[in-house]
Amino acid sequence: MNTTQPRPSLPRWVIKGVTDDCTTCDCCSRQNLKRTVALIPLDEDGNEDGDAVYYGTACAAAAMKRTTTFVANAASAARYESLSRDRWAQVIISVYGPYEFATPREMAAAWYSRNPNFTGRSPREELETFLTEARAQLTDTTLGPVRPHTVADFRPFVVVTERDASRMYMSCAVPGEGAEEFHQSVRRDPRWRSRYIVTVYALDEESAKDVAHLRYRLTQYQAERASYAF
Ligand SMILES: [Zn+2]
Numbered sequence: 177m178n179t180t181q182p183r184p185s186l187p188r189w190v191i192k193g194v195t196d197d198c199t200t201c202d203c204c205s206r207q208n209l210k211r212t213v214a215l216i217p218l219d220e221d222g223n224e225d226g227d228a229v230y231y232g233t234a235c236a237a238a239a240m241k242r243t244t245t246f247v248a249n250a251a252s253a254a255r256y257e258s259l260s261r262d263r264w265a266q267v268i269i270s271v272y273g274p275y276e277f278a279t280p281r282e283m284a285a286a287w288y289s290r291n292p293n294f295t296g297r298s299p300r301e302e303l304e305t306f307l308t309e310a311r312a313q314l315t316d317t318t319l320g321p322v323r324p325h326t327v328a329d330f331r332p333f334v335v336v337t338e339r340d341a342s343r344m345y346m347s348c349a350v351p352g353e354g355a356e357e358f359h360q361s362v363r364r365d366p367r368w369r370s371r372y373i374v375t376v377y378a379l380d381e382e383s384a385k386d387v388a389h390l391r392y393r394l395t396q397y398q399a400e401r402a403s404y405a406f
Pocket residue numbers: 201202203204205206231232234235
């Protein structure tokens with residue numbers, strides 16, 4: 177081994193995203209920045225090693241020996257990815273959260289309704305793993321405060337679907353005041369005549385559609401199981 181050659185310089189940081197929650201650069205202490213880039217140090221094997229630091233774009237670029245444009249682009253891409261993972265996590269918790277302490281049979285019904293081609297061994301393990309990952313995502317504070325992530329955070333939504341849940345027409349939060357009037361106005365709306373109108377609990381509007389879909393699939397699943405029994 178030739179030890180006189182300098183080792184190729186490994187990237188020492190990974191860019192986790194951009195945030196406007198932290199406005200002081202941890203590197204040079206400049207204040208009132210519009211936003212900072214969240215960086216996590218990497219160990220020699222390239223694994224994340226330690227807590228995030230927040231650098232202004234110029235300091236982040238200097239630390240990474242990259243241009244500020246590269247850093248800004250990578251930071252927005254990482255932030256976008258994190259938001260997509262948040263959306264995935266909100267769906268997972270909305271859909272499976274209520275089954276976490278259900279009986280194994282109920283748990284399996286929920287899992288197979290959403291994953292009809294699942295061939296693994298334990299729906300329960302899958303469901304618990306998904307919930308753990310989803311919670312870890314929504315409680316990760318690298319880019320901002322903890323997001324709602326428990327069943328206690330669920331709110332009611334009215335979802336309008338096709339009778340066979342093949343299409344979702346609308347998902348809307350039920351207002352705290354005037355909930356009854358709201359329900360009536362949805363039921364009277366000519367656009368939703370002969371559609372299926374259901375109230376579900378979820379973390380957000382989009383996840384509510386998945387919950388409505390699962391409810392339909394569960395009914396189908398149970399009907400199929402019942403027909404096998406005879
Ligand atoms: Zn700085």
